[in-house]
Amino acid sequence: MFTVPILGGIPVTDSVVVSWFIVAILGLLFWIGGRRLKNIPGGLQNVLEIVLDFIDSFVTDVTGPRGEAIVPYVGTISLYLIVANIIGAFGISPPTRDVNIAASLAVLTMLFVIYSSIKARGFKGWLKSFTEPLSIMVPFKIMDLFTRPLSLAVRLFGNVMAGFIIMELVKGFVPMIVPSFLSLYFDFFDGVIQAVVFSLLTVMYVNEGIEKAES
């Protein structure tokens, strides 16, 4: 626990401080990379453009060209999640291990899904989407609003937590050599997979919300 020394001290948990750290690093990296833009990119600008192109094609492969509007949100979420999951390999407790961070990301995603659905179809169209394809689906669609963020949050939190617990157990039994190989799987591979899955599900939920607008 840290304390912010204003207004008589505001207590702040470790995971929030690590999150600030991640945001600062990512912000600084992209600020330095985008400071002097050139037509023929070189160095850091080139690397960042490859990253952005990858996220762009990741989104538009699923949604088609109308998905351009959600690229900023998905890019932010996926970059933050990748760094947050991998940071466990450097001895810092990953912030997604805290169920509050995972749950707030999931709720944010669900709010974004509702917002983009209302933006694409209008408020009445959004309400009408609950009765599609049959009006008997209404209770299930309303339940979806709560089960989706729940499963998103629990999946992210459970995976990171399970990896963290297994790594701690292995470090207790065999403190040498073996943990470094297992860390490749539990920190790097699993962390990236979970970030990809979270952003892929976000894209698919948004896509489902805005898809039926045309028909």
Added chain:
Amino acid sequence: MSVAMAAAIAALSVIGAGLGIGYATSKAVEAVARQPEASNKITTIFLLGAALSEATAIYGLLVAILIIFFVK
């Protein structure tokens, strides 16, 4: 003792997730062998399905952890 038994039973849910992911992987391999040019789309769908079936194992783990920490 009974708490450990309960946690162990809750962790049995990994059986279903293991079978599910194994089945999904075998079908994905089959699909790529038939149509190698569609491997990008298959990978996306496979990842999604694997994540969804893996979620059941995670729920079991979560229940096991909750039992250990909160049941006296």
